[in-house]
Amino acid sequence: MSIEGGSVMNDSVQSLNAASSSMCLFLVALSSYTKTRILAHSYAVLPMLLLSRGLKGTRIPFGLPFIITTNVSTSSFSTNSFNTKHLLFHYLNNRSLEEARAIFDQIPSPHVSLYTIMLHAYAHNRRLREAIDLFHSIPSKDVVSWNSMIKGCLYCGDYVTARKLFDEMPHRTVVSWTTLIDGLLRLGIVEEAETLFWAMNPMERDVAAWNAMIHGYCSNGRVDDALRLFHQMPSRDVISWSSIIAGIDHNGKSEHALLLFRHMVASGVCPSSVGLVCGLSAASKISALRVGIQIHCSVFKLCDWPFDEFVSASLITFYGSCRQMETACRVFGEALCKNVVAWTALLTGYGFNDRHQEALELFGEMIRIGVVPNESSFTSALNSCCGLEDIERGKVIHAAAVKMGLEAGGYMGGSLVVMYSKCGYVTDAVYAFKGINVKSVVSWNSVIVGCAQHGCGMWVLALFNQMLREMVGPDGITLTGLLSACSRSGMLQKARCFFRYFGQKRSVSLTIEHYASMVDVLGRCGELKEAEALVMSMPMKANSMVWLALLSACRKHSNLHVAERAANQIFEMEPDCSGAYVLLSNFYASTSRWAEVALIRRKMKHNGVVKQPGSSWLTLKGRKHEFLSADRSHPLTEKIYQKLEWLGVKLKELGYVPDQQCALHDVETEQKEEMLSYHSERLVIAFGLLSTVEGSTITVMKNLRVCGDCHNAIKLMAKIVDREIVVRDSSRFHHFRNGICSCGDYW
Structure with missing residues (x-):
């Protein structure tokens, strides 16, 4: 067994491979290519493949891409007993570096490959100083x-040391160049990285180096x-095509990506499973x-790939995205390997199609049969809890993720x-x-939104300041959240x-949504x-949202002339915009202009x-209880109205007087008060x-503004x-406690 520039033991390959089953599957998918080096090739497409397949939380072992089997005998390890080697790899696989180092130090004259494996382990655990010290102690360093060591420095973010080592190398191969270029791009x-790429000897600049550069460009937008x-490129392979298709698709140019996929097929390039996944x-x-x-039809023509797990999962995701859930379920049922990737794809498809109850049932079934969910699985399940507004099941899933x-993963944490x-x-969201x-x-x-x-x-302002201090660049969504916070405060x-500030930033382009948010801030104030x-004065034509x-602001500040001008603009663009009719009608009603109403x-x-009827609901034990105004259809109607009458008496004792301007019908005063009640x-x-x-909190959801x-x-x-009573209306959340609302009566 051999590797490029060195050798390792078979059992080390097995132990490191076991650290990431998803990486193993990826290597199997690229088995036709592993006759040559896959260092840059696999790295050129794997991250985007994992993103496109929803495997955002999948960990890629640091050392694994270097372990490529060819044919060098294991005689170089003849000085070490089998038990010693087995123990060493056991400790490394379990990240017990001190114990592994103690075993390593007992080996007389260890082969350079054993040094290399230890370097991988130190760097993968971000113990770069110890890795460098060990590297300098190697008696005869080889190119691997x-x-x-260069790869380890880049993995730990120390590109200065990586470049210094690169410059000191007595002999560089194309892998050395590609390793440094790929790390700099990451x-x-x-x-x-560009300078290094073009400084390479054109005769040595192989397809792997080109692929790494293409992937790096795409990763950086x-x-x-x-x-x-x-x-x-002077020549392209299937990895080149897959890299560019995945890259431009990941950057929001999916139509162009499909055109390239068709061009690839028309050029006679037979797509691999990775290429099919990208398409x-x-x-x-x-x-x-x-x-x-x-x-999908081409999958069956390529006999090597019909039952590939990533292709099956991609088909499930595709049909789910196209709202063809029956077909997605059929593909899932026909898949030979129903691993966590396939289950997560189906789970996500149900959520995308607003079939959240079925999604959560599927998540429970997945766990019952012993499929261990990953971060993406939990994220999809939490999204369905969010869609159902079922906080109780969300907390249960959160607890399972903690176990x-x-x-603490980025995607899991964001979903929470x-x-x-x-x-x-x-408060739990911030926590x-x-x-x-x-x-x-x-x-x-x-968290800002x-x-x-x-x-x-004030929380939003503090979070934004902390975001800047931690050198995280804000984007257009950040600005939307900031303006929203300013509007509601x-x-x-x-x-x-x-x-x-954002208007002057070159990295952020102001959109019509940002202008609408700013108009909302000005109007509310x-x-x-x-x-x-x-x-x-907007650089683009204002739409109905603006x-x-x-x-909406005109009604709050009783400016009828501006309100009528705004309404007329909306009616010209969208004659069937119910929101404009309702806002203008309510404006007239609040001033008793019943003829205009x-x-x-x-x-x-x-x-x-048709005006959307106002409704409110509460989710209790997974069941949604929804009410319309003056609704009497609920089984507990009598008790509900008795409780309201009791509350009405208590309200009057505290001096409550109904605001009849909020009764938007031309009826008698007593009827108005009853309608409001x-x-x-x-x-x-x-x-x-x-x-x-x-004593528990009551959380009410409402489809219109309170x-x-x-x-x-x-x-x-x-x-x-x-x-505490929490009411979420179409504008914001209101937290009522002790006679005070969190909005400060500003909404």
């Missing part, structure tokens, strides 16, 4: 030990440079059903943040965020500063003239526009008081029953 040092380099990934992202079916040690914040538990080991911009955005939804403006000057001026933000309603009827959110609160443990009268009444209800 040099390459391994650290985002693109310009230096430089898709145009990757395409230019791809077209310059299916691109097709799933743009729901290109016809193209995906064609790729498996997965809660989203679930807790969307279910009304913002989950703090537990994430490596916080990416996605993690920061999740979550806190903004709950009106925690009345921080006008902060919003202006953020909008100006009463700066209607400035808001309208911003709408008129005008709706202005129209009747005219608006006639227009709605003429245009076939039976709004859907009040029915849910009464039901919650009857159905939950005394009216001002209900807002005042719920503040007093929370004081009467001595409970």
Whole structure:
């Protein structure tokens, strides 16, 4: 058995391979290519393959890509007994480095390959200083030990030492160049990697080096440079095609990726399983059903791949993304290897199609039959809990993830943040965020947007400052979260500063969503003239979302002229926009202009526009209890209305007076008060008081904005029953406690 530049034992290969089953599957998928070096080749496509397959939490062993079997005998290890070697590899596999080093030091004149294995272990555990010291003690270094040490430095982020070692090498191979270039690209040092790539001897610059450079460009978002380099390649293999297809697909150009996939097939290149996965990934992202079916047909033509686990999982993901869940289930049923990847793909498909209950049932079945879920599995299950607003099952899944040690992963942690914040538990969301080991911009955005939804403006500012201190670059989603927080907290000057700051950043382009958010901030703060001026000066044409933000603010600040102008703009663009009709009608109703209200309603009827009925609901023991205004369909109706009557008496004792401006119908005063008393959110609160443990929090979800009268009444209800009542309306979360709302009456 041999490796490129050195040798290792068969049992070391087995023990290291066991550290990552997903990597082993990937190597099997590339078995036709392992006759040559796969260092740069596998690294050129594996990360994007794992991302496209939903294996975001999969760990790639540091040393594994160097272990490529060819044919060198094991005689170089003849000085070591079998038991000693077995014990050494056992300790390394279990990360017991001190014990492994003690065994290693007992070996007389260890072969350079054993030194190399120890280097891998130290570097993989980020003990770079010890790895360097051991490297300098090697009596006769070969090229693989040099390459391994360079790779270790890059893995630990020390590219200065890696470059120094590279310059000191007595003899460099193409692998040495490719290792350094690939490592620099992974650290985002693109310009230096480019310089090294073009400094290579053109005769030695093989396809692996080109592939590594293409992958590096794509990983750093430089898709145009990757395409230019791809077209310059003197020769391409199937890895080259797979790398560029996966790269541009991952950067949001899925249509172009499919065109390249078709070009690859037309060029006579037979796609590998990795290539098929890349094509299916691109097709799933743009729901290109016809193209995906064609790729599915090609799977059966290529007899080597029909039952490959990654291809099966990709087909399941593709059909799920195209809302063909029956077909996805059939593919899953026909798969010979139903591993965690296939189960997770089906689980994610159910969630994507809003079949969350079935997704959670599938997750339970997966565990019952002994399939161990990975981080992606937990993430999909948590997303379904979020879709059902079922915090109880979410907590159970969270506990299971903690037992498996997965809660600190970036994707898992981000899903926990989203679930807790969307279910009304913002403090738990922040706690989950703090537990994430490596916080990416996605993690920061999740907690910033979550806190903004709950009106925690000061928390958002503190988080953003910490994000900048930790050198995490904000993006467009960060700005949306910041403006949202400013809007819900009345921080006008902060919003202006953020909008100006991000407008000057070259890395962030202001979108129409950002302008709509800024208009909302200005409007809520009463700066209607400035808001309208911003709408008129936008670099792009304002859509209905922007005008709706202005129209909503006009009602709050009673500016009818601007409201009518905004509404007319919306009606020209979207004659069937129910939101504009409702906002304008409610504006007229609040000022008792009933003739205009009747005219608006006639227009709605003429245009076939139907107002969305207001509803509120509470999820209890996995079951959703939904109520409409004055609803009497629930089995506990009598008790619910009795509880409301009791609350009404207590409210009047505290001085509550109904705000009749919130009654949007032309009826008598007593009828208005009765209509307000039976709004859907009040029915849910009464039901919650009857159905939950005394002292527990009641969390109410509402599809429309809570009216001002209900807002005042719920503040007093929370004081009467001595409970926290959380209401999520279409705008934000309100936390009512002791007669006070978290929004400070600003929403």
